[in-house]
Amino acid sequence: MTNDSPLHRLLLDNLTTATLLLNAELRLEYMNPAAEMLLAVSGQRSHGQFISELFTESPEALHSLRQAVEQAHPFTKREATLTSLTGQMQTVDYAVTPIITRNETLLLLEVHPRDRLLRITKEEAQLSKQETTKLLVRGLAHEIKNPLGGIRGAAQLLARELPEEHLKDYTNVIIEEADRLRNLVDRMLGSNKLPSLSMTNVHEVLERVSSLVEAESQGRITLVRDYDPSIPEVLIDREQMIQAVLNIVRNAMQALSAQNDLHLGRISLRTRTLRQFTIGYIRHRLVAKLEIIDNGPGIPADMQDTIFYPMVSGRPDGTGLGLAITQNIISQHQGLIECESHPGHTVFSIFLPLEQGAASHEP
Structure with missing residues (x-):
């Protein structure tokens, strides 16, 4: 990337999309900070390195990149698996765009991580299910706790009217089980107390x-x-x-x-x-x-x-x-x-x- 385009470099540096520029020999000319973060490498230190020294994909990927240089034909690949130098595997989509200059054909690679999007989608579904479950549990808890209070109160009143003390063992069982169920429902609902940060x-x-x-x-x-x-x-x-x-x-x-x-x-x-x-x-x-x-x-x-x-x-x-x-x-x-x-x-x-x-x- 030439030094006479500071505005272009500034724009690329501030993109959240991982962007790499390769020369005709598939060696790195430039990568923006988003690409450095994605691949966990330094763009300055990696300058001039062959693409497979930065990350590996499928065996066919290298052939496709060479064809893109020779034929100036852009292409996009979905859900590719990149393996970085540290061994970390990531699922990505990437687009390859040939850029024809006076001297050679360069390749612009735009890499979009899929793992983050898949995780966000999964997390959204999880939180949505959690919220639905909360509403269900709260409705169920309301329907359970009201009769439980009545059952417990009736057992207490019945205990006072029993003629023999040993018969209260049965009402005590009713009261204890009602309390146990109420505590279980309260635990299902979770604490309403806000965090003390x-x-x-x-x-x-x-x-x-x-x-x-x-x-x-x-x-x-x-x-x-x-x-x-x-x-x-x-x-x-x-x-x-x-x-x-x-x-x-x-x-x-x-x-x-x-x-x-x-x-x-x-x-x-x-x-x-x-x-x-x-x-x-x-x-x-x-x-x-x-x-x-x-x-x-x-x-x-x-x-x-x-x-x-x-x-x-x-x-x-x-x-x-x-x-x-x-x-x-x-x-x-x-x-x-x-x-x-x-x-x-x-x-x-x-x-x-x-x-x-x-x-x-x-x-």
Whole structure:
């Protein structure tokens, strides 16, 4: 890219679309900051590198690029898989446009990540289902709690009229079961209390959870800490976030306890930062990523799309409320929770915005 077009360079530098310029030999002439971020490389250091030294795609991709140079024919490829130098795989769409100059034919590559769009779509569907479920649960709770109050009151009145004391055992059962059902409904509804936000070190939250887990497991499960100490403090409700993380870790403990040898169980708590990460339609310059990883049996494939619904549990004795409560807490913090699972490896990822005032809306 020539130095006599500062305005063109300024425009390209500020595009959110990853853009690369290749010469006729398929060597890098220019990449904008969006492309640097996508490929996790430096444009200045990568100048002159062959395209396959930056990322790899299908074997046919190189042939198509050479044909585009020779025939000056543009093309577009959908849902291609790019593998960066770090081994990270991404699904992208990219368009190749030949630019004919006096000296040679250049190729302009515009790369559009699909992973982010797919994640946003999935997240929107998840949040929509969560909102629908909330409305359903609230309506159901109203219909349940009203008769429960009447049943409980009638049992209390009946207890006063009983002639013999031992007969009150039956009314006590009615009262206790009514209370149990009311508490269950209240837990399904979740807390109406707004988060009490304060600047908190996320590692304090994880350390508190770690101490509880170590006490409950009595050292039978290996707990691995992998922290990024450079993560700044986050604006969160400390107690609620402890509860959210603890719900996930306890689920992992219960999954590991189903294995034959509990001592082989391992739970890892890992923290990292991510730049330019989108939550919903808002792109955040910096987010904290908290991962809870276990080597348990994994979540059944047919349950993975519904694990955040109330009353959905993989255990016969489970209430299915822990993850629903966790998702509600994370949503109140404008964050995001995701899960990936297969046998031997389950990862729950929590994303929390670090720069509240540095967010921008996605187009």
